Amino acid sequence: MLILNCPYCSVAAEETELAAGGEAHLKRFGPDSSDEDFHDYLFMRENPKGVHFERWRHANGCGKWFHAARCTQTLEVFGTYPAQTTEPPQEIKDAITAKRPGWSRRDFS
Amino acid sequence: MKHYSAFAVAREALRYHTGWERAWRSPEPKKRYDVIIVGAGGHGLATAYYLGKNYGIQNVAVIEKGWLGGGNTGRNTTIIRSNYLQDPSAAIYEKARSLYEDLSQDLNYNIMFSPRGVMMLAQTQHEIRGYQRTAHANALQGVKTEWITPERVKELVPIINLDGPRYPVLGALWQERGGTARHDAVAWGYARACSAMGMDIIQQCEVTGVRSDNGRVVGVDTTKGAIDCDKLGIVVAGHSGQLAEMAGFRLPLEAIALQALVSEPIKPCMDVVVMANTVHGYMSQSDKGEMVIGGGTDGFNNYTQRGSFHHIEETVRALVETFPMISRLKMLRQWGGIVDMTGDRSPILSKTPLQGCFINGGWGTGGFKAIPGSGWGMAQLMATGHSPLTEAFSLDRFKEGRFIDESVAAGVAH
Numbered sequence: 001m002l003i004l005n006c007p008y009c010s011v012a013a014e015e016t017e018l019a020a021g022g023e024a025h026l027k028r029f030g031p032d033s034s035d036e037d038f039h040d041y042l043f044m045r046e047n048p049k050g051v052h053f054e055r056w057r058h059a060n061g062c063g064k065w066f067h068a069a070r071c072t073q074t075l076e077v078f079g080t081y082p083a084q085t086t087e088p089p090q091e092i093k094d095a096i097t098a099k100r101p102g103w104s105r106r107d108f109s
Numbered sequence: 110m111k112h113y114s115a116f117a118v119a120r121e122a123l124r125y126h127t128g129w130e131r132a133w134r135s136p137e138p139k140k141r142y143d144v145i146i147v148g149a150g151g152h153g154l155a156t157a158y159y160l161g162k163n164y165g166i167q168n169v170a171v172i173e174k175g176w177l178g179g180g181n182t183g184r185n186t187t188i189i190r191s192n193y194l195q196d197p198s199a200a201i202y203e204k205a206r207s208l209y210e211d212l213s214q215d216l217n218y219n220i221m222f223s224p225r226g227v228m229m230l231a232q233t234q235h236e237i238r239g240y241q242r243t244a245h246a247n248a249l250q251g252v253k254t255e256w257i258t259p260e261r262v263k264e265l266v267p268i269i270n271l272d273g274p275r276y277p278v279l280g281a282l283w284q285e286r287g288g289t290a291r292h293d294a295v296a297w298g299y300a301r302a303c304s305a306m307g308m309d310i311i312q313q314c315e316v317t318g319v320r321s322d323n324g325r326v327v328g329v330d331t332t333k334g335a336i337d338c339d340k341l342g343i344v345v346a347g348h349s350g351q352l353a354e355m356a357g358f359r360l361p362l363e364a365i366a367l368q369a370l371v372s373e374p375i376k377p378c379m380d381v382v383v384m385a386n387t388v389h390g391y392m393s394q395s396d397k398g399e400m401v402i403g404g405g406t407d408g409f410n411n412y413t414q415r416g417s418f419h420h421i422e423e424t425v426r427a428l429v430e431t432f433p434m435i436s437r438l439k440m441l442r443q444w445g446g447i448v449d450m451t452g453d454r455s456p457i458l459s460k461t462p463l464q465g466c467f468i469n470g471g472w473g474t475g476g477f478k479a480i481p482g483s484g485w486g487m488a489q490l491m492a493t494g495h496s497p498l499t500e501a502f503s504l505d506r507f508k509e510g511r512f513i514d515e516s517v518a519a520g521v522a523h
Contacts, residue, residue, distance in 0.1 A: 001418060002409075016419050020408035022363075035508060043361035043452050043507045047350045049412045072364070072410045 002075065007082050009062040021055030024067045025087055049073050051096055051103060053088055056080075069096060110305035113217050132297060133177075133304035138311050141337040142170045144491065145329060146344055147316050147352060149173035150182040151292075152469055152476065153344035154299035154310075155484020156491070158216075161306040163485070164492035169308040170338075171300075172331060174315040174348075178296030181346050184414075184446035185477040186369050186391065186403040188382050190227040190287035192254045194243050195513045197501035198455060199250040204498060205482025209290060212481060218298030220290050221396070226381040227287030228257075228265065230431070232276040233387055240282035254284045268378050273430045276388055289382060289393055295480055319356040325464040326356070340491055341466045347412065347447030349470035358462045360470070361507050362449040367406045367474050368416035370425075370443040372435070374398030388427030392435075400435060402428065406448065406474060416445040448473050453506075455513035458487055458499035467491050468504065 002015045011017075023045045029037040046052070052072045057065050067085070069078040069092050078099065079092045088105065096103055111117065111130055121128050144160060146153045149171045160166040173179075189209055191202035208215075209222050231237045240256060247254040259271050262281050271278045300310055311333065318330035319341065328337040343352045353360045374397050384391035389405035404424025407416050421443060429436045450473045451457060457471040469487045472479060486498030501513055 015417055023410075039508045044359055045361070045363050047360075047363045047410060049348070049351060049364075052410055054409065070409075072412050075411070075413055075415075 006058045017060040019057040019059040024053040132301040143168040145338040146342040148345040149177045151480035156487040159488035181446040187289040189478040208481035216298035220294045222290040224288040229282040230385045257283045326466040344469040366411040366416040366445040368445045369403045371399040372438040390424045390428040453512040458502040459504040
């Protein structure tokens with residue numbers, strides 16, 4: 001069972017308390033953007049086999065949105081962090097590098 | 110290839126079964142093929158089969174990372190139906206269903222197609238309206254389905270509880286010629302027929318790169334060396350994104366886990382397939398007597414072929430309300446498969462930005478039922494560059510807003 005630590009209320013929340021919200025750190029494109037950018041924003045996801053940054057909501061808890069870094073290949077959790085950021089904080093990146101040497105964050109958008 | 114028949118069984122019985130030959134060859138890869146298909150699951154093998162049968166293209170290799178039919182082809186709940194709302198879906202799924210009808214004869218391999226009927230329960234007012242609409246749409250599409258009353262549901266499925274406290278059964282969408290088939294046999298039958306045409310099925314051979322020259326595919330790198338080809342078909346379900354990345358383009362897909370489970374075998378108690386989309390559960394009884402149960406997907410990206418336990422609990426809890434007698438059943442096995450989901454929950458059968466490279470994926474949670482139709486359309490697309498079956502499922506439909514929205518039409522169990 002997936003367990004994530006909610007960075008707001010510090011509860012170790014198990015999966016039934018959480019709602020998955022898809023990929024994190026998407027760049028949003030609106031009415032004035034190109035068709036290409038809008039298409040990618042709506043439909044294209046990184047979908048990596050490995051390190052993945054995700055949005056989660058502590059739905060049956062404090063109700064707040066947060067982010068998690070997780071491996072989609074091993075289900076390992078590298079850490080969670082508050083949602084008010086446009087990219088993962090350094091300590092999360094370090095935690096990932098410690099377990100996946102040479103890893104780098106891909107930025108598609 | 111030796112023909113399978115009642116006579117062959119009798120002949121072999123008389124000589125202690127010493128005359129059976131391997132169903133397919135396991136050759137080393139040649140240097141070059143006209144067509145390489147990546148992925149020896151149902152869809153990949155069906156594509157190869159119809160390339161050979163319908164278009165005479167027999168210099169074909171089917172490359173498989175693991176073993177034949179070991180991915181989602183061997184992990185689904187074997188349901189075959191074509192009662193879809195949207196026209197392009199109904200066309201390709203009904204083509205598949207109609208091919209399943211005589212696939213055993215066509216392949217000379219018993220795939221155990223059992224058109225026992227598929228029933229989709231309506232348990233809310235919304236579902237009544239939704240399924241009546243689907244029944245009308247199916248009438249226009251030439252797919253034979255009908256709306257049936259709760260009394261008829263009870264007649265067909267005596268073990269059902271019609272007046273559950275939360276989700277009473279208010280009627281159902283009934284497709285009489287839907288049903289099930291032996292999923293492994295579908296892959297094995299296609300593999301045997303492909304091998305008999307001289308195609309090479311290369312297992313335990315992982316594709317590590319796609320080679321191109323001037324925007325055109327020229328071959329693949331594999332763990333068994335480089336292999337050249339004129340055309341490449343990527344038919345790898347959950348790993349479509351990885352293969353697309355090797356080929357230099359992206360796909361609007363996300364990989365998630367879908368689980369299924371089976372109970373201990375019991376005596377025959379339900380001879381139709383029942384799907385209950387409101388409560389995320391579907392059930393049928395296999396020939397061995399096991400109740401085969403499927404449910405909803407996990408909500409997050411996952412490549413592990415394992416799912417979350419609480420989804421199983423939710424599925425079983427929901428089914429127990431509708432089928433009280435299964436509350437005492439022990440569950441034997443549970444497993445997961447990685448499904449590739451598109452935004453509109455419809456597949457992608459398309460040319461790609463890389464010339465000569467074609468993609469068949471995104472079948473999400475409902476690929477097994479489509480295998481023959483998907484192979485038929487994909488073979489036509491690869492051989493001639495155009496197929497009326499696959500036209501609507503092209504990669505650019507997302508950009509152009511031509512969705513084939515089955516996520517709304519089909520609910521969850523798809």
